[in-house]
Amino acid sequence: MKLKITTIGNSAGVILPRELLTRLRLQKGDELYAVETPDGIRLTAYDPKLAAQMDVAEEIMREDRQVLHKLAQ
Numbered sequence: 001m002k003l004k005i006t007t008i009g010n011s012a013g014v015i016l017p018r019e020l021l022t023r024l025r026l027q028k029g030d031e032l033y034a035v036e037t038p039d040g041i042r043l044t045a046y047d048p049k050l051a052a053q054m055d056v057a058e059e060i061m062r063e064d065r066q067v068l069h070k071l072a073q
Helices: 018-024 048-063 065-072
Strands: 005-008 011-014 033-037 040-044
Touching: 048 065
Parallel strands: none
Antiparallel strands: 005 011, 033 040
């Protein structure tokens, strides 16, 4: 899909067609992440930093399951 860079106020932006928003499951106001890859830039709704933080949180929750269960009571 070819996108065109356009002027938006004093900045430049890309307008995402409705079809692309639907495919990415995005709506106005959602965040989109630009991730640099060896092949170029990938636009994604997936936040790699948040995913890494969630992996750490899940590991801690597994290790301290009994403590968290007691705290929940």
